[in-house]
Amino acid sequence: MSEQHRQTLLPLPAISPRILIRGATVISMDDKVGNLPKGDILIDNGTITAVGLNLEAEGAEVIDAANMIAIPGMVDTHRHSWEGQLRRINSNAGSMEDYCNATHFSFAKYYRPRDIYVGNMITALSCIDAGITTVIDNSHNSRSAAHSDAAVEALLDAGIRAVHAAGAPVSGNWDTAHWEGNLARLQEKYFKGNPEGLVTLAMMAQLEPDQWASARELGIPIVTEFFGGAMAAELEDLHRRKLLGPDNIFNHCTCLPDKGWEILRDAGVRVNVCPRSDAHYGIEDGMYPWQAALHHGIRPGLSVDNETSYSGDMFMEMRVAFYLQRVVGASRRLSGHHHADAPTNAFRLLEAATIDGAACARLEQRIGSLTVGKQADIVLIRTNELNLYPVHNAIGTVVHAAERSNIDTVIIGGRIRKRDGVVLGLDQAKLRALIDESCTHLFNAAGYAPDLFAETFAPIHFA
Structure with a gap:
């Protein structure tokens, strides 16, 4: 930009x-x-x-x-900010395949750097509007150095506190040559000499220790989409090799067996859970693992994940978490489980949205x-x-x-970003024009015809 x-x-x-x-x-x-x-x-x-x-x-x-x-x-510990202009495009999604069809396999490959900027900007500003002052930006569409720059610049320009976790795209062609040195380049360009700045750097990567090594050389955290039912078997070897630590941030953590939770706890891995996302997309058993984390001495943060299907505020995340936990406990008691978990309370959820979220982001000494x-x-x-x-x-x-x-x-x-109910300094008309131009480009490039009353998102380029 x-x-x-x-x-x-x-x-x-x-x-x-x-x-x-x-x-x-x-x-x-x-x-x-x-x-x-x-x-x-x-x-x-x-x-x-x-x-x-x-x-x-x-x-x-x-x-x-x-x-x-x-x-x-409030702290959103896991948001794919680049998807901001795809809001509610997939409201009735019922699976991860539905989500991927509406993001990675349809529009992601057509994102220009300016589209990344627009997505991150609208996400960051809507976070501020909703009282979310910190977001971990899970940026798994870093197609080139220019795309990565645009993502960081949007966060800086919005004035939000953020951890930008740069990650490789999931589908389509992209500039692989830039990736190996991208994190070091970003750190040198935007973050060198400013460790206390509002925006800091992280890596987004799966269970790939070879990639993690470069993040650790730079002293930055590593964010991973972790699904415990499918990926738990890999934890024991990683733990034995001392490759897990407090610099790991794991999203989701669904269906993780007790042994896996013990490994995460012992290694000091930071965890966030996704009450709406896990249920909406039927991720593994569809239940966010709040109670399992607490049983094993881990206090998870809460995360929105994305806005392609629902709203982007932490108020709804807390409420869904509250009611899901209570209904599961009531169901277990009704089924004769005498040691079912006691109902959670509002204060505990507010902790998850603030101080525990700050700890998940590794910022508990500064905020929360x-x-x-x-x-x-x-x-x-x-x-x-x-x-x-x-x-x-x-x-x-x-x-x-x-x-x-x-x-x-x-x-x-210390900077007032919203006052009297209005986000300050924002040219709303100019922002809407940027968003509209981005949507027009992406929809035309993907061959997508918007339908205001669609019940499902029709897959376009599934690969």
């Missing part, structure tokens, strides 16, 4: 040197800080410097947060809670609106009732 294009689409506001959030109901996700019915949060140069009552801060920009709930920014010394990734939710007022339980309101339309303010690293 050209520098001129990048500058005119979304000029980011400056980081406010000092912000005082006053009078919010504070859900800190930090046991030492606790929760405050009415408290203040002070931010200096992007860092939380105080959380308490009646704080004073000379010269601060004051945000009146009366009738608002303050939570840490409203803790003094951490980066100021904060979401303010208006509670005086028709769908939320009155608030009798703050945590229940966030998890069970809040929507993206209730989000008043989003702060990422």
Whole structure:
């Protein structure tokens, strides 16, 4: 993408040197800080410097947060951001084959670098709008150096906190020559000397230790689509060879037997689960392995996975996770399993969406809670609106009732990205024009005729 294009689409506001959030109901996700019915949060140069009552801060920009709930920014630990312009193209998908038909085997091979930019940009901006301040970008369509650059630049331009996991495409022709040195090139071009920046680098790869070695030479994490029923047999050898560690981030982890969970726990592998994706696409048994992870001492993050079939917000992810866990437990008890899991609660799901998500992204020392010394990734939710007022339980309101339309303010690293319910600095008309042009190109290239009322996605180039 050209520098001129990048500058005119979304000029980011400056980081406010000092912000005082006053009078919010504070859900800190930090046991030492606790929760405050009415408290203040002070931010200096992007860092939380105080959380308490009646704080004073000379010269601060004051945000009146009366009738608002303050939570840490939510973390989506697994999103294929490049697919942003393919939203709901496959709403009734029932299998991984359906998903792949509507992405990898149809449109992915026709993506230009500008399409990658548009996909990542719309995903990142919609995350910010929904209170997701951090996303692990699973970018498995890095067809050339220019495609990889476009993906990173979109994340930088959007002002979101992200882990960009560059990965090889699944289908079609692509520039394989760039791949071997691509991660080192990206690190040198965008990340060298800035380890504390909003966007950091990772590798997306399957259980391929030879590829992992290059990521480890660079000191970056490795993201893997891991399906336990099909891939568990490979874990023991990897563990024996000490090739698993805290730099591994595993998505899905469905149907993994106890021995596999023990290996992941002992190796310190980070895990995220996908309540909607696993059920929607019938991945293995279709059930996200939340309870299995907890049984083995692993606290997973939550992830949206993609938007080709459903919405991209963490509120729905928490709710689906809540109800699936409860219905499975109730079914087991009804079937005579006396040791069925106790029902989960809203606070536990909010932990998964914030502090546990931060840990999955390997960012728990920087974000995930409203803790003094951490980066100021904060979401303010208006509670005086028709769908939320009155608030009798703050945590229940966030998890069970809040929507993206209730989000008043989003702060990422001390930069206000959404205020008064509006994402700042965004030329909506220009963004829509870019999206429309990208969709027209992709649909024409693939020979796809959109149908607003289609019940299924017809496969185009299945290979």
